[in-house]
Amino acid sequence: MDSIYWPTFFFYLFSGLACAFAVAVLLSSNIVRMAFYLVLSLGATAGLMFLAGAEFVGAMQLLIYVGGTLVLLIFGVMLTSQERFVVMKTWAGDWVKAFLAGGALLFILAYAAFSIPEWRGIERTEADAIVAQPTVTPIAMGLLGARTDDPSRAGYLLPFEIVSVHLLVVLIGAAYLARAKRSRSSIEKI
Amino acid sequence: MFNFPLANLLSEPVGVAHYVTVGAILFICGALCMATKRNALGVLMGIELVLNGANLNFVAFGSQYLRNDGHSLGLDGQLMALFVIVLAAAEAAVALAIALNFYNNHDSIDVDRADQLRG
Amino acid sequence: MDPDTTLPVLLMAAWLVPLASFVLIVLFGKYMGPRGIGAGYLSVLAIVTSAIFSLIAMFGVWLPNHDFPAAHESEHSSSTHDGAVVSATDESHSKDSHSNNPHPDYYTGDWYSLGEFGTLKLTIGYYIDSLTVAMFCMVSVIASCVHIYALGYMHDELHEQFVDHEVTLSSGEHLHRKGRFYRFFQYLSLFCFSMFGIVIAGNVAMVFVFWELVGICSYFLIGFYIERHSASTAANKAFIVNRIGDFGMLIGMMALWSSVGTFAFGDMKNEKGEVEQGLFSLLRPEESEYQLAPPAGMIAEQKRMFAGDPNASAGDAATPAIDPKRNTQGQWLLFIAGVGIFCGCVGKSAQFPLHVWLPDAMEGPTPVSALVHSATMVAAGVYLVGRFYPCFSPEALLVIAYVGCITLFIAATIAITATDIKRVLAYSTVSQLGYMMLSLGLGGWVAGMFHLITHAFFKGLLFLCSGSVIHAVHTNDMTFMGGLRKKMPITAYTMLVGCLAIIGAGFPLSVYGLSGYYSKDAIIEQAWSFGSVNPQHAILKWAPVAGAFITAFYMFRLWYMTFAGQPSDPHRYDHAHESPRVMTGPLIVLAAFAIGIGWPIFHVNDLLEQGRPVGTLSATHGELLTNLTIPSEHDSHVPLIKIPAGIAAFCTALAGVLLASIIYLWRLLNPDELKESFKPLYGFLWNKWYFDELYNYLFVKPTLIVSHCAAWFDRNIIDSILHTSAAICKACSKVVDALFDQTVVDGTVNTLASGTWGLGLWLRKIQTGSLRQYVMFIVIGTVALFVTISIVQAYFIPTS
């Protein structure tokens, strides 16, 4: 038996965390706790991304998802809670149906994933020889339109710009959608 | 010699399949979340989980260390994941706005009450 | 300048400019200035441009390149001038009488080929000789005057609301409509274009096309006040009567083409450089010294027609039984062709028996009348006779002469009693056209054409004057006029010039006179010359003389009733006024032409002499009527004929003027009493020889009876058949409806509909509106997709 390969150890640690908290999100009925578990799950996923060599994506995941999205989520929770703790019970039948369907899908996906030999991972000897390559600069150059890994392929300047504009539009639209409506009486006063 | 499958679990590197399985678990948790939560924000969290599972798959396919045949999406996988993250943020903003409007109109965020489009 | 290239271009420009104006006005007329006034100016600009091009063609190209032949008429009429010349002309004269003239100078060619069907070639081409150029100048100058005049005359149409006082609606009000100023000029431009087209046409087909175009223009213009019943019926009448003539013309054309095989007038080189002989060369071949000789094809055709011999061909005709004295081979066909073509001219030039449309055509606006009666439409008929002159056999010419003679007399007599100022002029036109036809029929080609030109000027003048009067007093009836000389002197004295010109006033046996003096005297001389060789046709000798008397009488009757004496309607008299300058200007110009156009120094006669058609100079003898002789035109200039004819013309005209003065100026005889004393005759004339009634009984009534019968047949027999079959159909379809439609068709449709409805109801259950269930559907769908694909892959796709 070989010595422990530490990335595998951390993979199982983080994936266990991520899955456990994802299940916790599913099972919890308190919306704020759900949000809390979700943050943890996402944080663990960010760790998985670091492990897969995508440290920039992981950092972005932390920064945007955890820092931004979830704050918005909780913001929404506070604005929409009519009681102190919002609990909405789901029918037991829904649970059963959901778990049946979900279980079937999970089985299929996992079976499919493990049925491909190339996806089983590399040999230990190869893994020990890995020297991590930083990915920030290639990603940055890719977003600016120049691919350093494969110069023959097109960069991502156009999608990047589209996403930027899209984001701007969405934010304006969201602000418009969410702004407080004036009550009828105040309009009449004007 | 027959090896017990879990015997060298921690001593062998993981592969894409492991990541995909984790992604599938996250995805299914998210999907079930969407299917079972009556709270609109719960549905939104389910969506986040689904997207996250998908992201994990992208990253896994883009990683150079996870496949034994040397193929990978390379940078594309990571950039896809980045775009998904950004779009998810946008989606969350819009979804929250919708939820707020919904709340304003229904005094609740129970999605089961949003069935005006029932056939 | 090379006339071969420049003449066609110049005349084509003159021809097409009115078309351009027409097209522009059609498209943009409404937007040209306030209520389309710009259309008038555009039209005037176009016709003046045409006139300038025509005059350039005449004075810049034709005259410098073509010397006049040794003058005949002018020398003869002024034989006292120069003795040396007399002998020379006598020599040439004697030579001319016995030999025939060759082709005149002409230019012909095709601009554009429309199509070629076997030997039939349809082209847009030109045939230009001195007659063409002269006609171009005449038409464009007169049309320019008329256009300018119309700018003033049609001024009422410029109002936004034009009130037509002659139309009363059922509500008792007069008709109010928008002004149609631009439309009037649009038609005028098209009219001029069509007339130019006839004149310049290089082949028969093109002539026919523009012939019909002129017809349709006259229809539009006569019916310009379409709301007036009289105007619309007059337009219809003109159109229908013209169609009758055109039918004859088609027969003539077909007769010519089927036997001769070409439509072109002149000889033309084709692409290979060979000369294709035209109509004139074929009918008057050079070998027979330009005598009219029916070509081989015509002889064969006649054989086929008359003998019923379908095998007859040109080969048989190649060896005819030659009887030099009396060769009737092909003459009948020639006669038919000639008379057929002449039929068209009868219709267009309002000859007896188709003259009835012309007086009715007075319903159009006066500028239209002026244009129709002087330069364009009626002139077209005479021009066509002149153009086809080489194709007419002596017998056909005799028919022409008799028709002209009858026309001139009938029209003149009707004009005596007419009180409508425009109708008097209209009948005078018919009468003068009769003169022209008579002259042409008697061999006086130059005289007829000369009279065509001079008449165009003074008749245009007369009509414009009458229009001016009508404009002033708002009525056509001369009995409401009188004494207008003081109110509108320019109109009065220009009209007097017109009257004098039409009666042929001049110093007898001298060279001093108005334009009519020369042309009319030439016609009478020709008639006398003809009478001297054909004593059996003496009536043709005296009719023009009598006509001259009547002409003088009614023309001066007209002038006296209008301008002299006391005003018969003081109210109208008080409101009368001289017309604006835009109308009097053309009057003065035309008056100048009416005075001077015939003067020998202007050489109009010589110009026409240049265009004398091939082989028409010498005297010819009839082949079918052996005792018929068409004399040479130059024979009429011998003093033996010229002097008595001139004196007779002068005396009759003077007598007519005197009689008119006695009755209408000095009032020595009361016209009403005369009316009473000659009541039957007066009634006969007043009713225009009962021509309309005659035609009514002869043609209209029978047609109506036949059509009533047909209508009865329609209504009773055919309709009942239809109704019965419809009822049967209905019954059948009711049965089918019950048996098939309601069960099978409706059943299918209803089943489909209810099936769709049921499916929709079932599918509706899936649309729960529940977000969560939709997610479940997605998950289940994904699983199902995977399972399906797996099964398909495992069991149905063979593994390689």
Add this chain to the structure above:
Amino acid sequence: MAPFLSQYIWTWLAYTIAGLVHVVLILNLVAVGALVFIWLERKISGRIQDRLGPTRVGGKFGWLQTLADGIKLLTKEDLAPAGADHFLFRIAPYVSFCASIAAFIAIPFAGGEYPWIAQHLNVGVFFVLAVLGLEVFGVILAGYSSASKWSLFGAMREAAQVVSYEVPLGMCVVVPVLIAGSLDLVVIGDSQAGSLLNWFIFHDPFTFIIFWVYCTCATASVNRAPFDLAEAESELVAGFHTEYSGLRWSFFFMAEYGSMFSVSILASILFLGGWHGPIPVTNFLDLSPENGPVLGYMGQLIGAVNVIGKGVFGVCIMMWIRWTLPRLRIDQVMATCLKYCTPIAAAMFLGATLWQLQMPGKAFFGLINVSPSVFAIGDGGSATRLVKPAESKQDVNEQDQIARKKPASLELAQKGL
């Protein structure tokens, strides 16, 4: 440290020991730092308000006052409101505190080839920002789970404020990243090697302005006065931590001071030269690793002192501001962010970009040249980026020539544009 240890003991043990050492060091830094800062704040506020501050406990300067407070808090009863969500209520302070401490994982205290840093990340800046952003999460959980309207209001304000201020803060941070060409904090710090003239704050006018924007936004994002709306005593009793007592309350407090310290250190690394002092003492003394481990260690120590000193200075400035300026209203806070800070940051970002394009390889407002090796675009790792002394002379010469050629080609490029 771990590789060094793993030569002697099991690898996993070596890593564990190394990790523990790092954790202890960082925890000490934050916890002890908080003790010091609380005492410091009391003294400074006293001085500003013309009084002495704590004097009784702990000798002359009252330096034991905080420790005494800490003991008092430890002994207090750990209360939770009846309606609270106990689980979240208990866990919220730890979330904040963890986030605050976790930021120090990626913060270097000394650079060079062997930087003093718990975990060397090549996306260090982002990591620090992300983790600092997580801190607000604890605040929100606390405010929500307390079942108190004051807490909820405080948390709401906090959420709105922090989320808003992250936008200009991110833009401010990107400018030094842009100039250094890396997200790696070690690289950024080493890019400012040399004297005060090489600091990014003096790099060009835009960075000079954006430094102050950064200060404003950083103050706001750590909820310090005048942006401390989340705990505005006059309106909300104590804001999100109204219901907390004892040790849990002190965790929030430590998290706050930890965040202050971390943003200050971040400011010092991004703009103020990091571990490079205003005068390059280490260079004068040749305190580099090449001259032996001891001298190298001395150099690193001086660097750490520099970083911590600048951080403390930043914290003191924040305290000074707190006791000087009145608190803003929430709408003023948002207006400051959205109407002023964000546009200014965006404009400065653009200006700095253009400046970089126009004057590459220059420092101190474009007045002096910098060795181009520092500015060459590489990928991340500091080890590959630092110039080896043996080759440096030739390299510098060559690269100088390249640098001299560069403006010409850039000019051409601009003309082409």
